[in-house]
Amino acid sequence: MGVGIEVINLNAWYGTNHSLQDINLNIPGNHATALIGPSGCGKSTFVRCLNRMHETNPIARVTGTVRIGDLDIYKDTKPVEIRRRVGMVFQRPNPFPTMSIYDNVAAGLKLNGYNHRQALDEIVEKSLKNSALWDEVKDDLKKKSGASLSGGQQQRLCIARALAVDPEVLLMDEPASALDPVSTSKIEDLIFQLKSQYTIVIVTHNMQQAARVAEKTGFFLNGRMVEFDATHKIFTNPSDKRTEDYITGRFG
Amino acid sequence: MDESKQKSDYVFRSRARAWIDGAATGLAIASTVLVVMPLVAIFIYLVYKGASSLNLDFFTQIPKPEGESGGGMANAILGSAILLGLASLIGVPIGIGGGIFLAEFGRGTKLAEAVRFTADVLNGVPSIVMGMAVYALVVTPQMPFSALAGGLALGIMMIPTVCRTTEEMLLMVPHAVREAALALGVPNWRSVLSITVKTASPGIITGCMLAFARVAGETAPLIFTAFGNAFWSTSLTRPIAALPLEIYKYANSPYDDQHRQAWAGALVLIVLIVLAVSLVRWVTSRGVLKGAS
Numbered sequence: 254m255g256v257g258i259e260v261i262n263l264n265a266w267y268g269t270n271h272s273l274q275d276i277n278l279n280i281p282g283n284h285a286t287a288l289i290g291p292s293g294c295g296k297s298t299f300v301r302c303l304n305r306m307h308e309t310n311p312i313a314r315v316t317g318t319v320r321i322g323d324l325d326i327y328k329d330t331k332p333v334e335i336r337r338r339v340g341m342v343f344q345r346p347n348p349f350p351t352m353s354i355y356d357n358v359a360a361g362l363k364l365n366g367y368n369h370r371q372a373l374d375e376i377v378e379k380s381l382k383n384s385a386l387w388d389e390v391k392d393d394l395k396k397k398s399g400a401s402l403s404g405g406q407q408q409r410l411c412i413a414r415a416l417a418v419d420p421e422v423l424l425m426d427e428p429a430s431a432l433d434p435v436s437t438s439k440i441e442d443l444i445f446q447l448k449s450q451y452t453i454v455i456v457t458h459n460m461q462q463a464a465r466v467a468e469k470t471g472f473f474l475n476g477r478m479v480e481f482d483a484t485h486k487i488f489t490n491p492s493d494k495r496t497e498d499y500i501t502g503r504f505g
Numbered sequence: 506m507d508e509s510k511q512k513s514d515y516v517f518r519s520r521a522r523a524w525i526d527g528a529a530t531g532l533a534i535a536s537t538v539l540v541v542m543p544l545v546a547i548f549i550y551l552v553y554k555g556a557s558s559l560n561l562d563f564f565t566q567i568p569k570p571e572g573e574s575g576g577g578m579a580n581a582i583l584g585s586a587i588l589l590g591l592a593s594l595i596g597v598p599i600g601i602g603g604g605i606f607l608a609e610f611g612r613g614t615k616l617a618e619a620v621r622f623t624a625d626v627l628n629g630v631p632s633i634v635m636g637m638a639v640y641a642l643v644v645t646p647q648m649p650f651s652a653l654a655g656g657l658a659l660g661i662m663m664i665p666t667v668c669r670t671t672e673e674m675l676l677m678v679p680h681a682v683r684e685a686a687l688a689l690g691v692p693n694w695r696s697v698l699s700i701t702v703k704t705a706s707p708g709i710i711t712g713c714m715l716a717f718a719r720v721a722g723e724t725a726p727l728i729f730t731a732f733g734n735a736f737w738s739t740s741l742t743r744p745i746a747a748l749p750l751e752i753y754k755y756a757n758s759p760y761d762d763q764h765r766q767a768w769a770g771a772l773v774l775i776v777l778i779v780l781a782v783s784l785v786r787w788v789t790s791r792g793v794l795k796g797a798s
Contacts, residue, residue, distance in 0.1 A: 309687055311613075337690030347681035351703050361689035364699055411685070418689060 255452030256322035256421045257282040258303060263317035265298050265307055272298045274476045276317070280469070285444055285453040287463035287484065290473035291499070296456045299473065300424045303454065304339035305332040321422060337365070340415030340451075344427040346407030348399030348414070354390050357399040357410055361418035376417050384413035385443055405436025412443065416451075423447065425455040429462065441466050460500060464488050472496045551775065555768030563769060568735055568751070574762045578770050580737050582777070584652070584746035585721070587739065588731060589781075591656025592720055596663025597713050601702075603664065604671020604709070609697045621672075628665035635662055636726035644730065652738075652745040655731025659723060663716040670712025674705040710789050714782045721778045724749035748774045 258280040265273035273295045280286045288296040301307040302315055305326060319326050326335045348357050356363070358377045367373070377394070381387040386409040390402070399410055408428060415423060425444070429437040444453055444466045457463050463470050464484055471481040472493075480493045491497045562577045569576030603620060611617030639658040644650060678701050686696035702709070720726075727733070732744040733754065739745075748770055755767035 304688065306684065306688055309684070333690045333692050335690075336688055341688040343681060343684065343688075345681055347679070347685040349682060349685065349700060349704070351706070360686070360700075361691065364686065364689065364691040364695055414685075414689065 255283040255448075255450065258422065258452065258454070259318075259320040260303075261318040261320075263299075263302060263319060264315070265295075265302055266314045267298075267310065268312045272476050273302065276478050278471060278478060278481050280452065280454060282452045283449060284469060285448040285455060285467045286469045286471065287467035288454065288456045288471045288473060289458070289460060289463050289499075292458075294473040295476040296471075296473045297426050300341075300426055300454055300456055303422070303424055304336050304341055306336070306341065308332065337361070337418050338420055339422040339424060340418065340420035342408070342411050342415055342423065342425045342428045345431050346404055346411050348402070348407050348410050350398065350400040352399055353395045354397055354399050354402070354410060355394040358413045358417050360414060365418075377413075380413040380417040381410075383416050383447065384409045385439060386410060386413055403436075405432050405439060408432060408436065408440060409443070412440075416447075420451065422452045422454065425453065427456050427458060430458060437462075460488070472499060474499070548775065551768060551772040555765065555770070555772040558762075558765040558769035559772070563766070563773070567737055571758075572760065576766075578746075578748065578751050578766070578773070580734065581746040581748045581751040581770070582773065583739065584731070584734070585748040585774070585777075587652055587741075587745060588655045588659060588727070588747055589717065589721055591652065591741070592659035592663055593713075593717060595657060595660025596667055596716060596720075599660075600664045600667025600713070600716070601671050601709060603668035604675065605697065605702065607668070607672040608675035609701065621669075624665040624668045627661070628669070631725075632662060632723050633725035633728075636729045639726070640729035648742065650730060650732035650744040652731055652741045652743070655727050655745065655747065656741075658726035658730045659720040662720050662723065662726065663713075666716035666719065667709075667712050670715070671705075671709050674708030674712065675701055677708070678704045706789070710785065714785060718778050718782060721781075722749055722774060724753050748777075 260276055260278050260280070263273060263276040264271070276299060288299065290296050298307060303319060303321070303326075305315075307313050307315055315327065317327075321335070321339060324330060324335070324338075326339075349360060352360060355377055358380050359373050362373060362376065378387065378391075381390065386406060389406060390397070390410075399407065402410060408431075412423075412428075429440045432440065441462060444455065447453060448466075455463075455467065467484050469481065470484040470487040472479045472487065472491075472495075474495055480487065480491060480496045482492070487496060488500055491500065562575060563579075564577060564582065565579050566575070566577035567580045568578065603624065607617050607621055611620065635658050639654055639661070643654045643657060648654075682704055683696060683701060686700045687693065691700070727747050727750050731747055731750070733750040734744045734746045752767045752770040752774070755763040755770065758764070758767075
């Protein structure tokens with residue numbers, strides 16, 4: 254089940270670049286939340302702070318509090334543990350090129366030492382069904398490499414891979430920006446279905462996409478969060494002038 | 506500029522382009538031939554000089570005493586196999602381990618700089634010096650010339666090539682693939698071993714094969730270490746025969762028959778190297794999935 258995320262006074266740096274400044278927000282559980290804003294505004298950095306991927310960069314630094322459910326992720330736990338509870342899908346599909354489709358989906362479990370064969374089979378099937386890829390790949394699960402699929406299929410494979418470790422939260426960093434319109438709409442349908450079971454945070458450049466899939470939307474600008482509200486409010490009647498300028502296409 | 510002038514200009518330029526294209530293609534083909542020719546020439550010459558001495562005896566008999574004709578190099582073939590096995594056991598794990606350290610764990614550290622520099626210098630150490638160094642350090646009255654010493658000399662020579670190719674190949678693995686593993690909650694060490702190294706493994710294997718093929722023909726490091734042996738010996742603590750040593754000895758001998766055997770030995774050495782490399786490639790490429798890069 255998806256849980257809520259509470260962010261208090263979050264600050265992040267890359268070297269001396271203060272890329273996130275005093276972010277405070279509450280992301281509701283079992284909903285999709287979209288983050289929009291111009292390139293370089295900090296939205297990707299923000300989601301990378303939610304699963305502690307930000308600190309894999311040696312020059313990166315974070316302060317503040319992030320609570321996922323009752324877990325203070327920067328205090329109570331280790332990065333590897335939080336990353337099992339918070340799945341992530343990246344901008345470019347990144348399946349493991351030397352692994353079969355099956356092994357790609359099972360990777361998160363296998364690499365953490367889980368080896369129960371029958372249970373793995375079931376989890377792989379369930380995850381691929383949940384990511385709407387099962388019917389397309391069920392005949393060559395172990396014969397074909399993950400890299401042999403099309404771009405859109407690869408991205409759904411990456412979603413299946415993230416779902417297989419049974420996370421509570423799913424972070425998606427522009428998951429459709431490298432895909433064609435048909436694959437994009439498949440991914441959006443998928444987000445629509447998944448949000449009943451997971452808390453989804455999706456970064457997107459595509460405002461129609463935000464409007465279609467998300468209940469709540471946050472607008473980022475220059476490392477700060479300008480506005481966070483119900484999606485229809487942001488797109489029809491934003492409170493902040495800068496949000497209005499952005500969504501009406503006056504800049505960014 | 507009137508229209509016909511423009512048109513003739515265009516025709517001239519496209520002809521020039523076609524000519525340059527043809528010339529470039531021709532140069533590329535010529536270079537390819539130049540690259541392949543020495544190998545083909547050497548191989549043809551070896552077959553011409555050595556094939557007549559190849560018979561069953563060559564692969565089953567040990568050398569006959571000086572002056573007698575016949576005999577073979579069975580002990581040297583086996584000796585070379587043992588020496589190269591030992592060398593690989595030493596050179597491959599240390600080299601791959603060093604490469605993993607350089608690319609993954611030591612990036613940017615002083616120690617990594619030192620290791621990289623050492624590997625590059627080691628790569629440039631002449632093989633005869635390597636033989637002398639191992640002789641000075643390992644070969645003692647208590648432990649005389651031996652297969653182990655020979656394997657050690659060859660193994661040390663393999664390390665820099667294996668280490669540096671491993672590093673290069675690991676650095677070529679896309680950052681996105683590492684991130685994917687980390688984002689699944691896989692610990693860094695596990696991600697390096699199971700994802701990064703596995704993704705880079707075809708290149709790492711090529712590096713190991715290059716190092717293997719290079720030391721397979723080395724003679725100088727074996728002179729003071731493995732020493733050579735005219736009789737059967739599979740003991741690791743005694744002097745052992747090796748194909749390059751045998752070729753060297755026979756090529757310097759006054760007898761025509763031994764000259765021919767030296768040619769045959771060289772032919773066998775090359776064929777065995779090609780076979781070993783192909784075998785490793787075949788074994789490691791089995792089970793590769795459709796569409797994997």
